[in-house]
Amino acid sequence: MATSRPIIAITMGDPAGIGPEIAAKALAHDSLQATSRPLIVGEPSVMQAAIDLTGAPLTLHRIDSVDEARFEAGTMNVLAVAGVDAAALRRGEVSAACGKASYDCIVKAIELAKADNVDATVTNPINKEALAKAGLKFAGHTEIYAHHTGTSRYTMMLAEGNFRVVHVSTHVSLREACDRVKKARVREVIGLADEACRLIGIAEPKVAVAGLNPHCGEGGLFGTEDMEEIAPAVAAAQADGIKVDGPIPADTVFSKLNGGMYDIVVCMYHDQGHIPTKLLGFRYDAAKGAWDNVSGVNITLGLPIIRTSVDHGTAFDLAGTGKADCLSLINAIDYATQLAKGRLSQEQAS
Amino acid sequence: MTSGAMAPLAVSIGEPSGIGPDVALQAFAARHELGLPIFFMLADPAMLSSRTKSLGLDIVLSEIGQPEGAGGVFPTALPVLPLSARHRDEPGRIAPENAAGTIEAIERGVDFALTGAASALVTAPIDKKALYDAGFRHPGHTEFIAELAARRTGHPSRPVMLLTGPELSCVPVTIHIPIADVPRALSKELIVETARITDADYRARLGVERPRLAISGLNPHAGEKGVIGREDEEIIRPAVEALRSEGIDAFGPLPADTMFHPEARERYDVALCMYHDQALIPAKTLAFDQTVNCTLGLPLIRTSPDHGTASDIAGTGKARPQSFVAALRLAARMAAGAPASPSGS
Numbered sequence: 298m299a300t301s302r303p304i305i306a307i308t309m310g311d312p313a314g315i316g317p318e319i320a321a322k323a324l325a326h327d328s329l330q331a332t333s334r335p336l337i338v339g340e341p342s343v344m345q346a347a348i349d350l351t352g353a354p355l356t357l358h359r360i361d362s363v364d365e366a367r368f369e370a371g372t373m374n375v376l377a378v379a380g381v382d383a384a385a386l387r388r389g390e391v392s393a394a395c396g397k398a399s400y401d402c403i404v405k406a407i408e409l410a411k412a413d414n415v416d417a418t419v420t421n422p423i424n425k426e427a428l429a430k431a432g433l434k435f436a437g438h439t440e441i442y443a444h445h446t447g448t449s450r451y452t453m454m455l456a457e458g459n460f461r462v463v464h465v466s467t468h469v470s471l472r473e474a475c476d477r478v479k480k481a482r483v484r485e486v487i488g489l490a491d492e493a494c495r496l497i498g499i500a501e502p503k504v505a506v507a508g509l510n511p512h513c514g515e516g517g518l519f520g521t522e523d524m525e526e527i528a529p530a531v532a533a534a535q536a537d538g539i540k541v542d543g544p545i546p547a548d549t550v551f552s553k554l555n556g557g558m559y560d561i562v563v564c565m566y567h568d569q570g571h572i573p574t575k576l577l578g579f580r581y582d583a584a585k586g587a588w589d590n591v592s593g594v595n596i597t598l599g600l601p602i603i604r605t606s607v608d609h610g611t612a613f614d615l616a617g618t619g620k621a622d623c624l625s626l627i628n629a630i631d632y633a634t635q636l637a638k639g640r641l642s643q644e645q646a647s
Numbered sequence: 648m649t650s651g652a653m654a655p656l657a658v659s660i661g662e663p664s665g666i667g668p669d670v671a672l673q674a675f676a677a678r679h680e681l682g683l684p685i686f687f688m689l690a691d692p693a694m695l696s697s698r699t700k701s702l703g704l705d706i707v708l709s710e711i712g713q714p715e716g717a718g719g720v721f722p723t724a725l726p727v728l729p730l731s732a733r734h735r736d737e738p739g740r741i742a743p744e745n746a747a748g749t750i751e752a753i754e755r756g757v758d759f760a761l762t763g764a765a766s767a768l769v770t771a772p773i774d775k776k777a778l779y780d781a782g783f784r785h786p787g788h789t790e791f792i793a794e795l796a797a798r799r800t801g802h803p804s805r806p807v808m809l810l811t812g813p814e815l816s817c818v819p820v821t822i823h824i825p826i827a828d829v830p831r832a833l834s835k836e837l838i839v840e841t842a843r844i845t846d847a848d849y850r851a852r853l854g855v856e857r858p859r860l861a862i863s864g865l866n867p868h869a870g871e872k873g874v875i876g877r878e879d880e881e882i883i884r885p886a887v888e889a890l891r892s893e894g895i896d897a898f899g900p901l902p903a904d905t906m907f908h909p910e911a912r913e914r915y916d917v918a919l920c921m922y923h924d925q926a927l928i929p930a931k932t933l934a935f936d937q938t939v940n941c942t943l944g945l946p947l948i949r950t951s952p953d954h955g956t957a958s959d960i961a962g963t964g965k966a967r968p969q970s971f972v973a974a975l976r977l978a979a980r981m982a983a984g985a986p987a988s989p990s991g992s
Contacts, residue, residue: 470866470876471922475827510826511923516776520825548927552935567867568925571904573932 302334303416303637304363305630306409308402309339310421312381313388313395314611315621317347320373320421322623325353327370329627333634336366336374338402338409342383344375351619363414376409378402388617396427403438407445410602416641417603417633421626422611436468439597442604451599452486454493454561455574455608456632457592460554461561462570463490474566478509478522483530483563489598490561491539496639497632505550505559506531506543507569513544527565575608594629596636603636605629653684655717655726656978657765659752660690663734663745665956666966667771668698673968674975675725676704681972684979686769687717687726689752691734695727698736701962714764728755738962741774746781749773753788757795760947766982767948768792769974772956787823788951789942796946807844807943809917810926810953811977812934815907817918818845818943819926829922830865830878838862838886842919846895848943849916852981861906861915862887862899863925869900883921907933936969939977948981950974 307323310316320337321344329335337344341359348355355373360366366374380398406418420438428435435441443451454463465486466477487504494502506527510520517524527544534541543563545553551573554562564570574593593608607625615621661667671688672695674681688695692708699706709724711717717726732748753773759765773788785791793806809818820841821832842860849858862883864870870879883900890897897919905911906918907929920926930938930953938953952970960966 468867468875470830470870470878472827472830472876511823511927514825515823519823520827522825522827547924548931549935551928551932555932568903569928571867572907572925572928575904576907576929576932 301638302332302368303634303641304334304336304368304414305417305419305633305637306338306376306406306415307335307419307626307630308406308421309337309343309399310402311395311399311424311427311611312340312343312386313390313392313427313616314422314424314613315616316421316611317343318351318616318619319607319621319623319626320344321347321351321353321355322621323626323630324355324373325351326627329630330368330370333630334366334368335630336360336363336376336415338376338378338406340380340382340398341375341377343381343386344373346383346386348373350617363409376405378405389613391424391426391430391613393427393430393432396424396429396431396433399423400428400431400433400441403441404445407442407602411446416637417605419626419629419633420604420606422607422609424611424613438604438606439467442597442600442602446601448600450485450489451597452489454490454596454598455570456594456596457574457577457608459557459560460574460577461494462564462574463493463561463598464564464567464570466565467567469567471566475509475522478526478565480526480530480533483527484533486563487530487534487539487541490563491534491541493596493598493636494560496643497635498639499560501540502560503558504534504539504541504561504563505545505554506541506563507547507550507565508544509565512546592624592628594625594632596632603633603640605633605636653979653982654763654766655714655721656684656686656975656982657714657756657759657768658686658688659756659768659770660688660730660734660749661752661771662741662749662774662777662956662958663691663694663736664738664740664742664961665772665774665958666954666961667956668695669702669961669964669966670952670968670971671771672699672702672704672706672725673966674972676706677968678721683972683975685718685721686975687711687714687728689728689730689756691732691748692727692729694734694736695725698738698962701736701738702964714759730755739958741777741958743777743781746778746783749778750783753791754795757792757947758799760949761796761799767950767978769971769978770949770951771971772952772954774956774958792942792949793945800946802946804946805840805844805944807841807848809845809941809943810930810938811941812930812938812973814909814933815912815918815930816916817920817926817930819920819923821922823923826922826924830876833865833878833882833921835882835886835889838883838919839889842886842890842895842897844944845917845919852943852948852984854984855916857896858917859915860890860895860897861901861911861918862897863903863906863918863920864900865921867902867904869902936967937973938970939974941977941981948978950978950981
């Protein structure tokens with residue numbers, strides 16, 4: 298069965314960042330090719346430079362459509378999107394050309410997924426400033442995906458092993474985030490959390506919902522959203538058959554998640570979910586003076602297509618040194634693979 | 648740490664129907680293995696005696712008339728300085744008649760710590776609602792202690808909450824307010840004042856010569872230069888600049904999601920956080936049992952375990968005494984003038 302190894306389109310990311318080199322490193326892992334059929338959407342000369350830089354034992358195979366790909370160990374399929382030539386590339390610098398090139402790759406990956414030419418998409422880091430310089434007014438990947446798929450109901454999930462969080466809101470001010478804690482939205486995100494867990498093979502997901510205020514407002518003493526918006530959303534989800542608890546004080550819910558009591562936590566604002574995930578996911582080896590393990594994965598839920606991403610930035614300071622770690626990308630590809638398989642088995646079941 | 652030179656630590660009993668008595672008794676039972684500093688309980692001896700039995704602990708209690716009597720009995724018995732009010736021993740049941748004793752224990756503990764009869768006050772958790780129902784009118788435990796200290800010394804003080812564990816220490820600038828009110832509660836003055844108190848107590852009581860203060864941002868990615876909320880640029884950054892200009896080693900605003908991982912933590916002694924959960928989420932995720940709550944800015948040393956009354960498990964033996972033990976140790980270390988790290992064992 299072809300779909301036992303889903304086809305995964307991986308974007309190059311901002312060519313001036315670490316995206317191309319971590320992609321070369323990741324594709325050199327044969328285990329990836331055993332479970333998925335990865336291809337890069339990017340500029341071939343940039344990807345060849347990344348192979349040369351990292352010494353990855355890969356041969357670049359330039360393709361113009363997915364059916365030309367050769368999915369075998371030792372081959373990097375690059376679906377060509379013309380952009381910045383490697384010879385002119387200045388790594389570590391923000392430029393409009395790189396912003397435009399990274400954007401074009403994303404749009405191409407989205408098109409491939411919408412047309413069912415690939416089963417899932419994985420994105421490498423882009424630089425928002427570069428996007429803006431290119432005249433592209435998007436806050437990030439998520440907004441680009443939402444725009445090109447016509448989606449309004451979506452959310453950002455972060456995963457670090459079994460530590461999973463989703464967000465009611467992300468890149469808005471804390472004040473605005475409070476305004477967005479509304480029963481309907483919280484109920485929607487609980488549903489997206491439950492659905493995501495099922496897609497990755499958790500048969501009966503246990504969902505926790507974090508409170509917004511200190512101690513969940515302590516009976517209304519410090520804010521009423523927990524009682525008036527979150528609790529009714531949890532009750533509504535329970536009535537619909539979802540196994541969900543909450544609101545649970547935000548300072549204890551992540552220990553419960555870590556201890557295995559839950560599969561995922563619905564968070565009320567960006568930092569509520571990002572603080573614990575990055576605390577656990579970013580491991581620094583002081584002896585080696587290097588990141589040991591940047592392994593988090595960012596997943597956009599609610600889209601008609603699958604999208605996962607590394608959970609770190611372009612790391613311009615590291616670009617071109619070959620030091621960047623590819624574990625987060627490997628995990629992102631692995632998550633995309635699981636989600637693609639989950640979606641397929643759901644389609645087959647229905 | 649159990650040297651006779653230092654006055655004993657005073658422990659206020661807190662809410663008697665909660666786990667305060669449990670963790671104190673469990674800690675005392677393990678005092679030799681753990682090498683705990685000398686402490687005495689401000690409690691009703693009859694209540695403690697009854698709780699000892701329900702926990703199945705083999706502990707002898709010894710009533711003392713003054714704190715100085717604690718050291719002599721500590722090797723063989725738990726010193727208890729009796730309250731004049733009585734406490735019923737009914738785990739899990741809030742009783743209004745218990746409020747007077749709970750308040751008395753705090754008041755006497757503050758007095759002993761201020762006179763030096765006790766070297767520090769370690770407070771077991773209270774149940775605010777139980778006290779409110781009995782007519783208590785202070786916003787919380789810490790505010791009450793600050794008020795008592797001000798009354799006794801004639802000098803008002805501004806308490807600052809420090810959460811400290813083996814791997815992370817943080818100070819929330821705002822605490823028990825709705826999160827929607829945090830942006831307007833923040834001001835440059837509030838941040839500067841909180842940082843000054845933190846800096847001063849780190850030098851004086853925690854033995855850090857030049858404390859490094861990491862100041863968090865409020866909004867995602869610290870506002871991305873004002874794109875996601877303006878508070879980071881308009882309130883927090885000017886506060887950091889003001890602190891630096893007066894010689895305090897403060898830096899920020901830092902994006903809150905990348906300031907708590909191990910490499911980032913190496914760069915500071917204490918993190919100033921803008922709201923309760925910004926401090927509590929990393930502190931408890933890193934060290935659920937071992938985080939201690941310490942009040943800076945007071946004329947006395949005060950620590951407490953970082954948990955509530957957990958009345959549902961009181962008297963069952965299920966309570967974990969780690970945070971209380973850490974609170975005792977930190978209090979003793981601060982009383983001794985604290986060499987180096989404020990955290991851990």
